[in-house]
Amino acid sequence: MSFIAELARTVRAELQRMTDCECSFADARIYDEDATERLVFYDGNLEVNYYQQERGIGVRVLKNGAVGFAATADFTRIKECFDRALANAEAAALLLGFPKDMGAPRPVKGNYQPPFTRDPFTVSRPEKIDILRQIDRLLNDKIIEHRMVTAHFQKRRIFYFNSEGSEIERWVMNTFASMTAMARDKEGRTQRRSFELHSDGTGTRGFEWLARTDAFAGHTERVKKELGELLVAETLPPGKRDVILLPGQGHLQVHETIGHPLELDRILGYELSFAGGSHVRPEDIGTLRYGSDKLNARVMVVENSPGTFGYDDEGTPQHDYYLIKNGILVNVLCCRLDLKEANARAGRTVVPNSGASARAAGFYKTPIDRMTNVCVEWGNDGTLEDIVKATENGVVLDMPVSWSIGSNREHFHFGCEIAWEVKDGRITRVYKNPTYQGHTLEFYQSLDMVGDRSTWRLIQVANCGKGEPNQIMEVGHGVPVMRFKNVLTGEGR
Numbered sequence: 001m002s003f004i005a006e007l008a009r010t011v012r013a014e015l016q017r018m019t020d021c022e023c024s025f026a027d028a029r030i031y032d033e034d035a036t037e038r039l040v041f042y043d044g045n046l047e048v049n050y051y052q053q054e055r056g057i058g059v060r061v062l063k064n065g066a067v068g069f070a071a072t073a074d075f076t077r078i079k080e081c082f083d084r085a086l087a088n089a090e091a092a093a094l095l096l097g098f099p100k101d102m103g104a105p106r107p108v109k110g111n112y113q114p115p116f117t118r119d120p121f122t123v124s125r126p127e128k129i130d131i132l133r134q135i136d137r138l139l140n141d142k143i144i145e146h147r148m149v150t151a152h153f154q155k156r157r158i159f160y161f162n163s164e165g166s167e168i169e170r171w172v173m174n175t176f177a178s179m180t181a182m183a184r185d186k187e188g189r190t191q192r193r194s195f196e197l198h199s200d201g202t203g204t205r206g207f208e209w210l211a212r213t214d215a216f217a218g219h220t221e222r223v224k225k226e227l228g229e230l231l232v233a234e235t236l237p238p239g240k241r242d243v244i245l246l247p248g249q250g251h252l253q254v255h256e257t258i259g260h261p262l263e264l265d266r267i268l269g270y271e272l273s274f275a276g277g278s279h280v281r282p283e284d285i286g287t288l289r290y291g292s293d294k295l296n297a298r299v300m301v302v303e304n305s306p307g308t309f310g311y312d313d314e315g316t317p318q319h320d321y322y323l324i325k326n327g328i329l330v331n332v333l334c335c336r337l338d339l340k341e342a343n344a345r346a347g348r349t350v351v352p353n354s355g356a357s358a359r360a361a362g363f364y365k366t367p368i369d370r371m372t373n374v375c376v377e378w379g380n381d382g383t384l385e386d387i388v389k390a391t392e393n394g395v396v397l398d399m400p401v402s403w404s405i406g407s408n409r410e411h412f413h414f415g416c417e418i419a420w421e422v423k424d425g426r427i428t429r430v431y432k433n434p435t436y437q438g439h440t441l442e443f444y445q446s447l448d449m450v451g452d453r454s455t456w457r458l459i460q461v462a463n464c465g466k467g468e469p470n471q472i473m474e475v476g477h478g479v480p481v482m483r484f485k486n487v488l489t490g491e492g493r
């Protein structure tokens, strides 16, 4: 019998034992392989050359309405691991707030494999280093004081089992990369221009994506040219003007002020002491006007995204659904465990099904509500050029430098790398140090133009942090170019 088949037999027997111990639910995630590699070139030197490999098992049991979690890297001690999870659930039941409930059983059998041609972990270290070194050389220029090129690869195989009979095998494969050029402006302040590997939502996630010149290396000349423009630019003068967000900035706006506040555990207050709360209340779901009629936000199952993984860590298959439809909040990011509490607190059924948002960052972490692919649908207001042409007084903004968001995500203040001024339908000049700020709901209600498919980009976020102990998660955001009316810009940074 294979190693995995033997582990599976042990886990099935333990899940049955937990059912016999009056657990209403139990599950296990076996990480057979979990590899991470990071390479960072800084000023032509390989400064980070990091490789990590983990394997182990994490188990949860639900007893008397409380969840107990335990994990081990020792596959010979799976029984003890379940015993610890059971003891943890029995202890937690003594301090219970609202009893947890998984809802009706939903057994699933399945598997998932992300699209890739070349597994990055089969590419030799010298080949990877060569590609990054070449990009570093392309970035090198007399005006550039510092340059950084990074690559980050992930590969995981996870077997999921639960007491309802679900059995899922899935692979995770992700490739992230970024380049940044930096130099001091005439006031001695560092300016930067950067680029991150992204896609149109289709394609693959293997090493071949990073190696494509049009996807990555081909952007070095533009990055250098735009940094040169920033070095001689003036600071954006404060004032109210229209703000046109490119996806490089729009994705973070969506991440921080749609994604995070719509995580159900934050809405219920379970993250208050950790990542923060939400301005959304359970009873708002289905009625709250979150933005203008132009705002349609969806959880999308996008082929080429780190937020697409087939099944979540409760075995729920990923599926497309609306979060905000024509500006009205209609659903949230949720797992099975908290649905009953959300509906009870709202006094009606506001969240009928799991959004497949239960995700854990490793075998030794417990699943919590996470973003997957929180996307804004493209609209019918044309290309970026069309939106610029229709703008009298505005700025086009790209890439975050700084961000500050209220703990309930009701207010925000972002600093960006670059602004292009728009006057009477034309781009007239570059400004440095641009900032903008607003109130989340007022801001989205001022959304009045949404770009078409040509403006939509799938941006990867490799470092979303949440939970205690902290869990770093990979998510994707597909966003079009968006125009917001009359926004406060240029105040501080």
Ligand SMILES: [Zn+2]
Pocket (backbone or CB within 6 Å): 255, 260, 463, 464, 465
């Ligand atoms: Zn985040």
